[in-house]
Amino acid sequence: MKKYIYELDNVEHGYGKFRLLVPELKIVRGTSLGLAGPNGCGKSTLMRLLAGLEEPASGRLLYLPEGRKRHSVTMLQQDAFLLKRKVYDNVVYGLRARGEKFNLKEFVAEALSMVNLDPEKFMGRKWHQLSGGEAQRVALAARIILKPEVLLLDEPVANVDEESSRIISEAIRTMKSRHNTTVVVSSHDLTWLASVTENIIKLSNGKILGSGNSNILDLRWIKGRDLLWHATLPGGATIFSSGPRSGETVAVLHPDDIILSRKKPAGTSAQNCLEGVVKLMVTENSGVIRVEAEVSGKIFNIHITKASASRMQLYPGSKAYLLFKATSIVWQ
Amino acid sequence: MDYLYEGFLNAFVLLFNGHDETWDAIYTTVRVSSLSIFFSLLVGLPLGFFMGHYDFPGKRHMRAVVDTLLALPTVVVGLLVYAFITRRGPFGDMGLLFNVSGIVVGQFILVIPIVISLTATGIESLDERLRPTLITLGAGKNRIIVSTLYEARFAIMTAAVTAYGRAISEVGVSMMVGGNIKWHTRTITTAITLETGKGEFAMGIALGIVLLLLGFTVNWLLIFFRKRA
Numbered sequence: 001m002k003k004y005i006y007e008l009d010n011v012e013h014g015y016g017k018f019r020l021l022v023p024e025l026k027i028v029r030g031t032s033l034g035l036a037g038p039n040g041c042g043k044s045t046l047m048r049l050l051a052g053l054e055e056p057a058s059g060r061l062l063y064l065p066e067g068r069k070r071h072s073v074t075m076l077q078q079d080a081f082l083l084k085r086k087v088y089d090n091v092v093y094g095l096r097a098r099g100e101k102f103n104l105k106e107f108v109a110e111a112l113s114m115v116n117l118d119p120e121k122f123m124g125r126k127w128h129q130l131s132g133g134e135a136q137r138v139a140l141a142a143r144i145i146l147k148p149e150v151l152l153l154d155e156p157v158a159n160v161d162e163e164s165s166r167i168i169s170e171a172i173r174t175m176k177s178r179h180n181t182t183v184v185v186s187s188h189d190l191t192w193l194a195s196v197t198e199n200i201i202k203l204s205n206g207k208i209l210g211s212g213n214s215n216i217l218d219l220r221w222i223k224g225r226d227l228l229w230h231a232t233l234p235g236g237a238t239i240f241s242s243g244p245r246s247g248e249t250v251a252v253l254h255p256d257d258i259i260l261s262r263k264k265p266a267g268t269s270a271q272n273c274l275e276g277v278v279k280l281m282v283t284e285n286s287g288v289i290r291v292e293a294e295v296s297g298k299i300f301n302i303h304i305t306k307a308s309a310s311r312m313q314l315y316p317g318s319k320a321y322l323l324f325k326a327t328s329i330v331w332q
Numbered sequence: 333m334d335y336l337y338e339g340f341l342n343a344f345v346l347l348f349n350g351h352d353e354t355w356d357a358i359y360t361t362v363r364v365s366s367l368s369i370f371f372s373l374l375v376g377l378p379l380g381f382f383m384g385h386y387d388f389p390g391k392r393h394m395r396a397v398v399d400t401l402l403a404l405p406t407v408v409v410g411l412l413v414y415a416f417i418t419r420r421g422p423f424g425d426m427g428l429l430f431n432v433s434g435i436v437v438g439q440f441i442l443v444i445p446i447v448i449s450l451t452a453t454g455i456e457s458l459d460e461r462l463r464p465t466l467i468t469l470g471a472g473k474n475r476i477i478v479s480t481l482y483e484a485r486f487a488i489m490t491a492a493v494t495a496y497g498r499a500i501s502e503v504g505v506s507m508m509v510g511g512n513i514k515w516h517t518r519t520i521t522t523a524i525t526l527e528t529g530k531g532e533f534a535m536g537i538a539l540g541i542v543l544l545l546l547g548f549t550v551n552w553l554l555i556f557f558r559k560r561a
Contacts, residue, residue, distance in 0.1 A: 048464070051464075051467075051468050052467075053464050053467060053468070071470040073468070074468050074469065074470070075464070075468040077461050077464060077465065077468075079461070081459060081461040081462065081465050083462075083465070083479070083483060084483055084485075085482075093469050093471075093479075094469040094470050097469055097470040097471045097472070097475055098470055142469065143468075143469075146469070146470065152468075
């Protein structure tokens with residue numbers, strides 16, 4: 001069996017003026033991949049391509065169990081959509097489409113249980129008798145029941161409560177561990193995304209901007225009198241960057257390239273020294289701590305070690321200074 | 333005003349005593365309208381689905397034509413059908429004129445634009461996430477079509493009920509093509525026209541009450557389906 005389940009090579013696709021460009025992307029079988037980025041960055045377009053709902057305008061998209069199999073890839077779209085019928089009929093739909101006829105009730109009960117919905121209580125309910133979170137979980141159960149090779153989830157926790165979000169996370173982990181399902185999830189919520197996926201890629205304006213917790217500085221950049229460019233953050237603070245080359249439109253700052261300091265440093269070579277407040281500290285799978293700090297109305301991700309966090313006595317709510325060179329901002 | 337009061341009283345007598353002529357007109361109306369609706373659904377549903385589901389060149393123009401035909405005057409349809417099925421017409425040998433089958437053909441032409449247009453509207457107004465949902469759940473082409481029609485079932489029922497309302501209440505086609513022949517092609521509407529002309533209000537009122545009740549039932553169903561949709 002091949003290592004990769006998807007291979008994308010110079011894929012280009014879009015509508016109107018929007019263009020999604022994927023020079024290269026390989027998705028490893030049985031892993032979970034997160035897609036992060038703002039609205040309109042191309043997450044849903046990439047999902048639709050992976051789901052086979054659309055063919056790329058150009059480039060090569062290979063699904064590697066030899067051609068696309070209708071029943072091996074399934075996708076949960078943003079905002080749960082249920083068919084106008086009972087919960088049971090919604091969940092069992094895909095199995096019936098496969099021509100399965102036996103033990104359907106047991107399979108439906110199992111799928112509903114996986115999303116923490118009582119089968120006895122919910123099987124007979126109609127589509128309009130569900131809350132938003134319940135509808136999302138029923139829609140997920142309708143995909144889980146298929147035990148797909150690839151499960152694509154487009155913003156599955158965008159409009160659900162914390163409890164539903166936790167249950168969806170649990171269901172994703174179970175699918176991966178029990179059925180070796182490859183999961184691709186998109187979300188705005190980087191913290192949630194990091195908790196359910198092994199790798200995250202970031203998209204902006206239809207481009208993949210590396211992986212992990214890169215800070216996308218989607219700001220109005222102005223060329224200064226010297227060689228530097230500057231942009232103003234929502235709260236008024238200014239940041240500086242070396243200029244982009246022709247065709248480069250998005251500024252990215254890697255979290256490893258930011259230095260945190262509890263005291264305002266003096267006499268450094270870094271052009272950027274910004275005061276911020278720590279909002280969140282999360283231990284990543286790799287062991288590093290991802291610090292989310294709010295600086296002048298924008299959230300920055302910074303990577304530090306556990307030892308650094310302990311030495312600095314850094315906690316959520318702490319004031320800290322972020323230092324980075326103008327050249328640390330990379331243009332893509 | 334006594335004649336009206338008397339007419340109402342006699343109408344109830346005719347209805348509840350099972351007056352053969354009155355009930356025959358009711359039976360003919362229901363039979364003819366049901367047949368015309370059956371055939372119009374048989375042909376109109378696939379056409380409405382096609383028009384609502386797919387994009388093709390000239391779709392907008394075709395839709396405009398169908399929507400215009402919604403307001404087709406019944407006498408114009410009657411005239412056209414008459415011209416085609418009269419002895420001198422191209423279908424004269426089929427013996428449709430002054431026959432129940434002729435009325436069915438006329439009503440079919442009258443109501444098929446309603447079925448096509450309302451079905452197309454129902455399909456078009458389905459949630460745009462339906463098709464990708466069905467595809468990603470593994471549905472094949474035929475299942476997608478059946479499921480789409482099922483999702484639009486309330487809109488389709490609305491189309492059928494609206495068409496039925498139009499068929500039972502029309503008078504032009506039944507009069508011109510059916511000829512209002514007693515015990516044969518006389519429907520509620522043609523009977524009311526005739527009896528009123530003769531000054532026989534009782535039968536006219538009795539049939540009018542039945543027509544109103546049918547109309548009320550049709551509209552009640554319409555409200556019900558619209559609410560469900």
